[in-house]
Amino acid sequence: MxxxxxxxxxxxxxxxxxxxxxxxxxxxxxxxxxxDLPSVFTSNFNTGMTLPKVNIKETADAFMVEMAVPGLEKSDFHVAIDNQVLSIATDAKAEKEYKDEHYTRREFGYSSFKRTFTLPESVNDEHINASYTDGILNVLLPKKEEAKQKPARSINIT
Known part of the structure; x- marks a missing residue:
């Protein structure tokens, strides 16, 4: 056995x-x-849209957030800052009606997302601005003066 x-x-x-x-x-x-869950469970059921991809760059003077969200209008976005948290959200509704001599078909869709980012203390939240061009949402997060990198300099020895 x-x-x-x-x-x-x-x-x-x-x-x-x-x-x-x-x-x-x-x-x-x-x-x-x-x-692994199929992508249908990790995407928006109505459009198959997943959360938009984001690039975040840091320069000496600012942080820049670039988000790829084609097919939307500026008015579809809601960008807000609350307690050092940047939130970018959208609600997009689309409705189309097709008429033919034998039928009427109406299609509608709804998509939304919300991305949030905790900002570092170095961001000057009074001067944040956003723009939307060619399907890319750009959010500029300027740094406070004291947080900006100073250029290298030589120190004389006495």
């Missing part, structure tokens, strides 16, 4: 005498829940 016990990668114990050709219900359920 063979009583060997194998330990699979997931750490659970399995009896090696079980019929290996018949999948166990627990293995099947484990496979379902341990898989």
């Amino acid at each position: 063979n009583n060997l016990v194998s330990v699979p990668k997931n750490g659970s114990l399995a009896n090696s005498n079980l019929n290996q050709n018949r999948p166990m219900l627990s293995n099947w359920l484990e496979d379902i829940f341990n898989r």
